[in-house]
Amino acid sequence: MSLPADLATHPRLGTWMRLTEGETVTLYTGKVELGQGLISAIGRIGAEELDVALARVRVRTGDTAHALDEWLTAGSMSMTDSGTALRQAAAEARAALLALAADRLGAPAEDLVVEDGTVVAPDGGRVTYWELVPAGHLHGEATGAATPKAPGDYRVVGRAGARLDVAGLVTGATRFVGDLHEPGMLHARVVRGPGQGARLEDADVARAEAVAGVVAVVRDGDFLAVVAAREDQALRAHDALSAGARWREEAELPDQTTLTRWLLEQPAQSFRVLDGMPEADAPTGPLEPAPEAHAAYEATFSRPFLLHGSIGPSAALARWCDGALEIISHTQGPFILRAALARALGLEPEAIRVRHVVGPGCYGHNGADDVALDAALVARAVPGRPVLLKWTRADEHGFEPYGAPAAVRVAAHLDVDGGLADWSLDAHGLTHLSRPLQGLPGSGLLAAWTLAEPVERTPARPMLMPEAGIHRNATPAYRIPRTRIVKHFVDDGPLRTSSLRSLGAHVNVFAIESAMDELAALAGRDPLEFRLAHLEDERARAVLDAAAERARWSDRAEADGRGLGLAFARYKNKAAYAAVVVELSVDDATAAIRLERAVIAADAGQVVDPVGLVNQLEGGLVQSASWTLHERVSFDRRRVTSLDWDAYPILRFPDVPEIETVLLDRPGAPFLGSGEATQGPTAGAIGNAIRAATGVRVHDLPITPERLRRAAAEPELAASRT
């Protein structure tokens, strides 16, 4: 049997697990905990395959001092990559331990049973894993010879139970990066310009140095920071330095109110997307009208720049000692960050250790990597002293790489029978990938670009991979005789953008599922029936049916100001399936939108941690509801203006619907990434429910009451264009 990819790369069993003191098992993963529940899911798999109690399991995450490099924790790939590899590694380790036990107990391995780490022979002889391998290190490499358990034998995987780390979180015992404290530690803040791209002309360093407690003011090119003995002193020095700095602003941003038109008009690299893959050589011209084309539909959808908006500031702890750098970070990729730091600082990667400690949820590429370079630059100025650097809220809102805006045009025809005849989708957008990645020129780290010895910014490049970035979920899952999907990559964005949870899938699924409802209406068909009629994949049909049944879709009443909307997608057309039904009401006078109830039905393959899975799916729904109804990065012609939570409101407790989630477990089926499965369907379901409640279709996100009122007043702009 062939090994899972990450196990083939790292076949030594000792890389994945050790038997540790106190009769515990320590599992290693190259992935990191981002709040998605990775530690618990990995722990469950290890406990299952090794036949030890979950309470014995410890999970250690990404650390460059440990050999296990599993690239990034991103793209809903942790279970597919690390979970699958660890499952096989643990099955192999169990087999190796049983072989040792067979020798020790004088019984054939197949006659032995394991009870919570103790191997028991038919004659009652017993030996524990820890007695078999007292040093704890498992020698040998995975061969593919061992077979993981059959799902019918599972007793930990797929069963409800507490996440391993929750008690620490709810008591405040868990230490996030920003909570770390070391003897002699200093506190630092960066002083950034008024907008992205502002260049430092002059700084009053002396004024900041005069603030009590200040240890150093660091200036390197445009990089400006203060470091002080205490955090409040660092903040005071930050304010003094900020007030005394002069910046030159050259940025000229597009008019925010016409951002969609701006995107559509920019020069772009265009790629025909075939089977989810952008092809440079395929023609991108219009579809020839299908001979059976009958009624036509066309509309353009959009979304603005969005914030990751972590609740806590990006933070890093750095220590520079004898030319070596140690970084504690909430990065998504410790090895990748190490390489990027090495390039920006002129160090060898081996001189740097990056260790992951949990941070506030990141939802993609936020400021976590940037702040590590900031902290390193400060630490270099105060060698030997640990430096904890945190961004301010304005740094976070003004300088993180935003979720990319998009304009998505859908044009489709129905045939005479009310079925889909053809479908054309043009997705225009900016990069979803400006992470620091190995193998690319330049640097992806913010501060590197304007140091006295700068490393230039890595140029934006289109992602020519299946279901990536702008074209993620741009291909409808529906059976359509002719399709034309085109990705239009605009390489020069006015503001920095990168990966935000679900990437292009949020807006593409919003567009596709809005269009599906309009086309169903045009055909005079029920939205559920219309979708099912164009779906062959049984698992896709099953989630739609399950969501519709739980939401009592077929019993829904037509009522003014109240509506149900339904939407579906399979994330990346290859990960988890999700259908969402939303019920909402719209106030007749104010157009205020109130989410009443939501139903999710999802199929993520074999369920590992049901509660964790529900948290990911429901969390995705709530976050997407917030993007869809409330969120937009605001800017004037010079700079971003939404620099705090008042200027960038998000969904709050009173606005959260009651949510019911139905999991369609598939015992034995491969794990399917679920952390980004509900974002797209939620946006689609909300748009469709608003249409059902009001008769008005809003094409531009966020769907605010103001936009809804305007669309209602100008039906020729708002209603489906036929």
Next chain:
Amino acid sequence: MVVLEVNGERHEVDVDPGTPLLHVLRNELGLTGAKLGCGLEQCWACAVIAGDEVVTTCVAAVGDFEGRPITTVEGLGTPERLHPVQRAFVEEQAAQCGYCIPAMVVRVAALLEQEPAPSDERIREALAPHLCRCGTHPRVLAAARRAAEEVAA
């Protein structure tokens, strides 16, 4: 010198009375359960109980808290000895990244202290100032309801 009562213990802290309480709790007393979120009194990740009120601490001066007993999330319970509200949060798995959660635990504990049987609407209203970005709201609401039931039982 500022004298504080935190989680039932008296502390003399050698800081400028204008220092935000949050920095004193976290950096002087080692109580990092109250989180730095925005530093602008907007997200409420830094909330603690002062007297019988839930307050933000990221801006408020430590000097203003002399004579007002303070309870942080650490004062409610520990992983080994959970407060009923914390137990309810564990049982409902009401955390994803968990950064905003300690302040919500504090909020729910304070609410139940004053109103042992709050309506769903009251729970939502009480939690309204608190921002959460993972979308853990449904489980936090479930945990608050469960805690209310347990307190009532």
